[in-house]
Amino acid sequence: MASEINNNEVVLEVKNLVMHFKTKKRGKTHKVKAVDDVSFSVKRGETFGLVGESGCGKTTTGRTIIRLYNPTGGEIYFEGQPLHGRMNAKLRKLITDNIAMIFQDPIASLNPRMTVQEIIGEGLKIRGIKDPAERHQIVVDMLKKVGLMEEHATRYPHEFSGGQRQRIGIARALVTNPKVIIADEPVSALDVSVQAQVINLLNDLKEEYGLTILFIAHNLSVVKYFSDRIGIMYFGKLVELASCDELFKYPLHPYTKALLSAIPQPDPHHERRRVRISYDSSIHNYDEGENKPHYFEVRPDHFVYCSDAEYPAYEAEVKEIEASLKGE
Amino acid sequence: MLKYIGERLLAMFITLAIILTLVFCMIRMMPGGIYDELEDITQEQLDALYAKHNLDKPILVQFGIFIKNVVTDWDWGYSLKLQPNQTVWGILGDKIPITIYENIFSLMISIPLGIGFGILAAIKKNTWIDHVISVMVVICISVPSFVFASLLQYFIGFKLGLFPIVYEPGSTGFAMFYSMTLPIVALALNPIATITRYLRAELAETINSDFMLLARTKGLTEAQATVRHGIRNSILPILSTLVALFTNIMSGSLVIESIFSIPGMGGLMIKSINAIDYNVTQATLVFYSLISLGSILLCDLLYGVVDPRVRVGGKKE
Numbered sequence: 008m009a010s011e012i013n014n015n016e017v018v019l020e021v022k023n024l025v026m027h028f029k030t031k032k033r034g035k036t037h038k039v040k041a042v043d044d045v046s047f048s049v050k051r052g053e054t055f056g057l058v059g060e061s062g063c064g065k066t067t068t069g070r071t072i073i074r075l076y077n078p079t080g081g082e083i084y085f086e087g088q089p090l091h092g093r094m095n096a097k098l099r100k101l102i103t104d105n106i107a108m109i110f111q112d113p114i115a116s117l118n119p120r121m122t123v124q125e126i127i128g129e130g131l132k133i134r135g136i137k138d139p140a141e142r143h144q145i146v147v148d149m150l151k152k153v154g155l156m157e158e159h160a161t162r163y164p165h166e167f168s169g170g171q172r173q174r175i176g177i178a179r180a181l182v183t184n185p186k187v188i189i190a191d192e193p194v195s196a197l198d199v200s201v202q203a204q205v206i207n208l209l210n211d212l213k214e215e216y217g218l219t220i221l222f223i224a225h226n227l228s229v230v231k232y233f234s235d236r237i238g239i240m241y242f243g244k245l246v247e248l249a250s251c252d253e254l255f256k257y258p259l260h261p262y263t264k265a266l267l268s269a270i271p272q273p274d275p276h277h278e279r280r281r282v283r284i285s286y287d288s289s290i291h292n293y294d295e296g297e298n299k300p301h302y303f304e305v306r307p308d309h310f311v312y313c314s315d316a317e318y319p320a321y322e323a324e325v326k327e328i329e330a331s332l333k334g335e
Numbered sequence: 336m337l338k339y340i341g342e343r344l345l346a347m348f349i350t351l352a353i354i355l356t357l358v359f360c361m362i363r364m365m366p367g368g369i370y371d372e373l374e375d376i377t378q379e380q381l382d383a384l385y386a387k388h389n390l391d392k393p394i395l396v397q398f399g400i401f402i403k404n405v406v407t408d409w410d411w412g413y414s415l416k417l418q419p420n421q422t423v424w425g426i427l428g429d430k431i432p433i434t435i436y437e438n439i440f441s442l443m444i445s446i447p448l449g450i451g452f453g454i455l456a457a458i459k460k461n462t463w464i465d466h467v468i469s470v471m472v473v474i475c476i477s478v479p480s481f482v483f484a485s486l487l488q489y490f491i492g493f494k495l496g497l498f499p500i501v502y503e504p505g506s507t508g509f510a511m512f513y514s515m516t517l518p519i520v521a522l523a524l525n526p527i528a529t530i531t532r533y534l535r536a537e538l539a540e541t542i543n544s545d546f547m548l549l550a551r552t553k554g555l556t557e558a559q560a561t562v563r564h565g566i567r568n569s570i571l572p573i574l575s576t577l578v579a580l581f582t583n584i585m586s587g588s589l590v591i592e593s594i595f596s597i598p599g600m601g602g603l604m605i606k607s608i609n610a611i612d613y614n615v616t617q618a619t620l621v622f623y624s625l626i627s628l629g630s631i632l633l634c635d636l637l638y639g640v641v642d643p644r645v646r647v648g649g650k651k652e
Contacts, residue, residue, distance in 0.1 A: 073552050096556075103554030116545035120568050120641075129563075130553040183553075 018219045019049040019072070019106075019187055024081035026064070026071045041067040043243035045081075046302065049187070054213065054220040056234030056251070058227060058266070064243040065223045066111075069189045072221070073106050074099075085187070104134070107180035111192040113172035117164035123150070123175055124160040130183045149178040152215075153208060170201035174208065181212060188213075189221045194229060206233055227270050231255060236308075239263045242288065248302075249309040257328050259311050259321050262286045291317070336639075343635070347628050354624045358617050359398050362608075369415055369611050388415060388614075401617075412614040417607055423618045426603070431622070434592070434599035437515055438584050441522035446577065448523075449530025453573075454566060456531060457538035468531060475528035481590045484521040488594070492517055502597040518595040522587050526580045533576060537569035571641040578634040582627045 026042035042064045049055040057065045071078050074094060083090040090102055110116035117126055127149060128142045136142050147157045153174040164172055173193060180188055190209065194202040206229065213220055224230050230237060231251060238248045239262065247260040258264045265286035272278055293300050293314055300314045305325050313321060369390075370381060385391040389400050404410040411423035418426055456468040475483075492500035503514040541547065542565050550560040592601035600619055607615035 070548070075548055075551060099554060099556065103552060106552075108549070108552040110545050110549055112545055116549045118546040118550075118564050118568065120571060129550070129555075133554050133559075179549075179553075 016051045017048045018051045018086060020084040022046050022082040025079045026067050026076055027079045040243045045245045047238050047245060047248055049219055049221055051219055052217060053235040054222050054233055056230040056237040057223045057240060058230050058237055059240030063240045065240055066191050069191050069223050073108050073189055074102055105185055106187045107185035109176050109180045109190045109193045112196050113169055113176050117172060119164055122161050122163055127179045127182050149182045153178045169197050170204060173197060173205050187219045191223045244312060246312045253309055259305060259324060343632050347632060350628060351624060355621060358620045362613050362616050363394060365611060367611055411618045414612055414615050416610045416612045417615055423614045427618055430598060430600050430603050434588060437519055438588060441519045441584055442581055445523040445526035449527045450534060452531040453534025456535040460539050472528040472532050475524045480521050480525055480587045481594055483524055484591050484594045487517045487521055502595050518591050518597060521591055522584050526584060529580060534569060534573055537572060538565055541565045541569045574641055575634045575637040578630045582630050585626055
């Protein structure tokens with residue numbers, strides 16, 4: 008579902024983002040490099056998919072952008088304004104007015120002791136809409152937009168099904184009119200049939216509100232359907248970044264190839280022939296000196312994270328691809 | 336909801352009836368006669384005493400008479416030995432306010448302190464503040480209140496002389512509170528620790544939940560999110576345990592009252608059992624049963640009020 012992108016205006020830019028966590032185990036301090044030197048930019052109106060296996064730092068990236076965590080290093084810009092730096096009331100307002108987040112678990116992310124109306128309306132309340140009647144009206148309008156009804160406003164989250172709860176989560180995110188939505192695996196906790204409904208709802212709302220979505224997921228088919236550009240993450244690093252079609256057709260980084268080879272196909276003949284490529288990160292011998300990896304633009308808008316020494320191999324592969332394209 | 340309360344009240348009534356029957360029979364099965372130590376008493380006088388209190392009749396008849404008197408005239412009989420010829424209800428009437436007074440006060444100091452320590456421990460989890468509080472909690476829960484009572488009496492009452500060692504009978508107003516300070520503190524330590532422990536566990540879990548993160552993405556500051564989503568959510572389940580704590584304090588006061596010689600229900604109950612005063616014992620036992628049954632009921636109803644998920648009265652088809 009690659010929707011048209013009319014301009015190349017960058018809404019959200021992440022530069023060399025680093026997020027390290029310290030854990031203590033038997034008195035020893037360990038450093039967990041959840042996000043390590045990640046850079047990408049999200050253009051206005053596009054859906055940027057962030058894909059990777061569990062624990063690769065996708066969620067941490069999303070949460071660091073909205074400043075639930077304090078980044079260890081790097082820069083984040085929203086429409087040119089820095090979002091990194093010391094947290095204060097002004098910065099918090101800038102971030103939360105413009106960026107909203109949809110959480111993975113629709114059960115745990117809604118406060119069980121608040122009504123739907125209170126949950127959705129709280130964002131409005133702290134933005135100065137004090138009149139309960141006005142707030143109620145906005146909440147009801149929003150509920151209708153996401154396919155719920157007015158009578159749902161006074162109910163509690165436990166009275167809803169998973170799909171409905173995620174709709175509440177979406178309504179909650181959209182009610183403050185944000186420009187960017189960080190959707191952190193919004194459908195992975197849902198049933199497959201409900202996943203499609205929620206994805207389509209997100210798509211419709213995206214068109215209607217002109218939203219930019221940072222879509223975090225591990226389900227490649229969902230990402231393929233939904234995203235314009237995709238970034239592949241592996242162990243805290245963004246290893247490859249390209250448009251959706253490009254990436255699925257011409258994966259270059261070995262991890263991307265391994266990931267794509269793991270997608271099951273609804274075709275038994277193809278399934279029998281499908282070869283799983285496994286990825287071993289020790290093939291790279293990166294170090295801090297000359298062999299330090301960085302982003303190379305191997306094809307237009309197609310970036311691979313590799314070291315200078317590895318680049319020629321990719322270059323050769325790209326030449327092969329381009330040759331085959333010309334031959335067609 | 337009304338139907339539910341009605342059902343619960345009926346069940347409570349049945350439980351009370353069973354307790355009453357058991358209590359009535361069991362006290363009369365205790366070894367030793369009531370008038371054993373009266374030596375210079377003739378058989379006629381003894382028979383007359385027995386007849387006066389209906390003790391010469393079969394136990395079932397005694398029970399019938401007792402129930403009839405209570406139901407028709409609210410007559411709980413006369414004290415047999417403790418304060419002979421005074422009505423049991425009159426004796427209880429003097430003691431109940433004192434016991435309630437001391438219990439309410441210790442509950443009143445334990446709630447804010449327990450909540451305060453609990454929040455502090457949860458927010459500063461795994462720091463030295465949390466560790467200190469947790470150690471104190473373990474000490475306060477595991478050491479019985481009468482040990483604290485004696486320690487308080489010795490160190491604060493005797494060595495420092497800050498508060499009276501025992502209760503001064505007949506004092507009123509502030510003097511009464513002043514002379515009851517040590518027992519109130521001794522009674523409050525355990526509830527404070529209990530509330531702290533519950534709230535710490537509850538709040539520590541809530542603070543790490545997804546909806547706390549979500550609240551912050553809505554634009555709430557960390558403090559706002561903690562108060563509105565964290566503390567509000569964790570205090571609600573504590574509310575209902577408070578009622579149970581009340582029963583807890585009540586039973587604690589049994590011992591504390593004798594240590595500080597407070598003329599309350601606890602002391603009365605122990606004395607009446609020792610003296611084999613049937614009428615007073617059964618009345619005090621019924622009082623304690625009523626308190627605990629009532630608080631259990633209140634506790635269950637509170638659950639429904641504070642937590643929308645367990646609200647009773649869902650529409651049945």
